Structures are given as structure tokens and as C-alpha cells.
Amino acid sequence: EPEVTQTPSHQVTQMGQEVILRCVPISNHLYFYWYRQILGQKVEFLVSFYNNEISEKSEIFDDQFSVERPDGSNFTLKIRSTKLEDSAMYFCAGAGNNQPQHFGDGTRLSIL
Amino acid sequence: RKEVEQDPGPFNVPEGATVAFNCTYSNSASQSFFWYRQDCRKEPKLLMSVYSSGNEDGRFTAQLNRASQYISLLIRDSKLSDSATYLCVVGPYSSASKIIFGSGTRLSIRP
Numbered sequence: 001e002p003e004v005t006q007t008p009s010h011q012v013t014q015m016g017q018e019v020i021l022r023c024v025p026i027s028n029h030l031y032f033y034w035y036r037q038i039l040g041q042k043v044e045f046l047v048s049f050y051n052n053e054i055s056e057k058s059e060i061f062d063d064q065f066s067v068e069r070p071d072g073s074n075f076t077l078k079i080r081s082t083k084l085e086d087s088a089m090y091f092c093a094g095a096g097n098n099q100p101q102h103f104g105d106g107t108r109l110s111i112l
Numbered sequence: 113r114k115e116v117e118q119d120p121g122p123f124n125v126p127e128g129a130t131v132a133f134n135c136t137y138s139n140s141a142s143q144s145f146f147w148y149r150q151d152c153r154k155e156p157k158l159l160m161s162v163y164s165s166g167n168e169d170g171r172f173t174a175q176l177n178r179a180s181q182y183i184s185l186l187i188r189d190s191k192l193s194d195s196a197t198y199l200c201v202v203g204p205y206s207s208a209s210k211i212i213f214g215s216g217t218r219l220s221i222r223p
Contacts, residue, residue, distance in 0.1 A: 033210065043156060043199070045210035056210055091155055100146055101211055103155040 004029075004104035006092050012110045016081050021107045023075045023092030032075045033093040033101060034067065036060070043091065049075065079109075087111045113138045116214035118200050124220045129190050133217045135183040135200030144203035145176055147185045149196040150216065156199055159185075187219075195221045 005024045013019050025032055034046040047057040049067055064080045075094075079086055089108050093101040118135045125131050137145075145162035160167065162174040162183055173186040183200055200214040 042215040043213040045212070048210055058210070089153070100144075100158050100161055102158065105155050108153075 004092055004094050004102055006090075006104035006107050008107060009105070010108045010110070012112065013082055015084055015111050019079050019082055019109060021077045021079075021090050021092075021109070023077075023094075023104055024073055025075055025092070025094035026102065028096055029094030029102075030097055031055075031095045031101075032067075032069065033095075034077045035091045035093060035103075036088040037091065037106075038088045046077070046090075082109075082111045084111050114214075115139065115212045116200055116202050118198075118214040118217050120215060120217060122218040122220055124222060125190060127190060127192060127221055127223055129221075130186065130188050131190055131219060132187075133185045133198055133200075133219075135185075135214055137181050137183070137200075137202045137212075139202070139204055140178075140181060142181075142202045142204050144211075145174075145183050146201040146203070146211070147172075147174055147183075148199040148201055148213075150199055151196050156201075156213070159198070190219075190221050192221050192223065195219055 007022045032049040035043050037043045045058050047061045048055045066078045069075045087110050089106045091106045092104040095101045116137050147159040148156040149159045150156045160169050162176045164176050166175045171188045175184045197216040197218045199216045201211050203211040
């Protein structure tokens with residue numbers, strides 16, 4: 001079964017640095033999402049992306065965050081100036097039309 | 113009221129037992145409902161969608177009560193491999209919209 005793949009699996013970064021998390025969705029996915037999960041907490045929505053634009057974003061997704069899908073395959077999440085509280089698992093997800101979302105295996109982001 | 117509310121557990125049951133989880137959601141306009149499972153430090157994996165008429169997939173049965181805004185999951189003949197956190201997930205609108213996760217119910221199956 002095709003999978004959503006994410007890289008890197010673990011990213012360690014100094015506070016204030018920029019990070020880019022990458023995702024390759026399944027080829028027939030039309031809708032793309034980023035979620036995060038702080039250790040011990042629930043999965044939280046960050047942003048959804050459809051037809052090359054953001055369709056919805058949460059309060060967490062402030063000006064420090066951006067997403068793009070530059071080449072039609074990779075879907076990236078950029079955090080411009082990381083903070084300690086950005087430490088979390090970041091999950092990419094994709095979905096076909098009216099289909100459940102399928103998640104990648106996540107990137108653990110550790111901010112020092 | 114939380115958007116999606118679950119009993120956190122943990123549920124600790126013997127292998128072979130039947131176990132049931134419940135979940136309530138606050139948005140009556142919600143259109144899609146799911147159970148995901150999450151193993152420790154892994155991604156959520158879709159277990160099953162939940163339909164209004166109720167649905168079954170092997171040992172797993174899901175029910176939806178829209179009037180009470182209540183979703184359930186029943187696991188029969190539980191296996192050691194069923195040990196995980198079970199996430200109740202609700203989708204408000206369309207495919208483009210976010211899905212909202214409950215905090216999860218932790219299940220531990222003992223031999």
C-alpha cells in the first residue's frame with residue numbers, strides 16, 4: 001500500500017533557526033495537511049492545502065509558519081524562527097476526494 | 113465543552129476480552145467520523161470510518177449516534193497487538209477541512 005513519507009525522521013535545531021520539514025504524499029491525494037503533536041498531548045491541526053493554496057489554518061499557524069508544494073510532489077512546512085515550544089512531532093497527511101486522511105510517519109522536531 | 117471528548121483510560125483488559133470505547137463531539141454539523149489508532153511515538157493510522165448505520169470490520173464495530181453526538185468502538189476477542197491509543201476523530205465539513213482529534217483512550221491488553 002502506498003505511504004505518505006516524511007523527511008527527516010528527526011530534526012534537532014537551535015532556537016531561532018529555520019527548519020523545513022518535507023512530505024511526499026500519495027500520488028492521488030488532492031488535499032494536504034500538517035498536524036503536530038506535542039509529547040503527551042493530542043494531535044493538533046496546523047494547516048490544510050488544496051489547489052496550491054492554503055484552505056484553512058489554525059491559530060498555531062502564525063507568521064512563522066509557511067507551506068508550499070513547489071514541484072507538485074513535495075509538500076513542505078517551514079518554520080522561520082523556531083521557538084522551544086515548537087518541539088513536537090509533525091505529521092503530514094493527505095487525502096483523496098471525500099476520503100479519510102492518511103498520515104506520514106512524522107518528523108520529530110527538537111528545538112534546543 | 114471539548115470538541116471531541118474521550119475517556120483517557122487506561123483500559124487494562126485480558127487477552128480475549130471485549131472492550132468498548134466511547135466518544136462525544138460538540139459540533140452537531142460534523143459530517144465525518146473515524147477511529148484511528150496510534151502506537152507509542154508513531155503516526156495515527158486509520159482504523160475505520162464510522163457510518164450512520166454502524167459498521168463492522170472483523171473484530172471491530174463502530175457505532176454513531178448523531179442525536180446524542182456519540183461515537184463508539186467495540187473490540188471483540190482482543191489481541192495483544194490491539195494495545196495502543198485509540199483516537200476518536202471528527203471531520204466538520206468537507207475533504208479540505210481539518211479533522212479534530214480526541215485526546216485518545218489508552219488500551220493495554222495483558223496475556
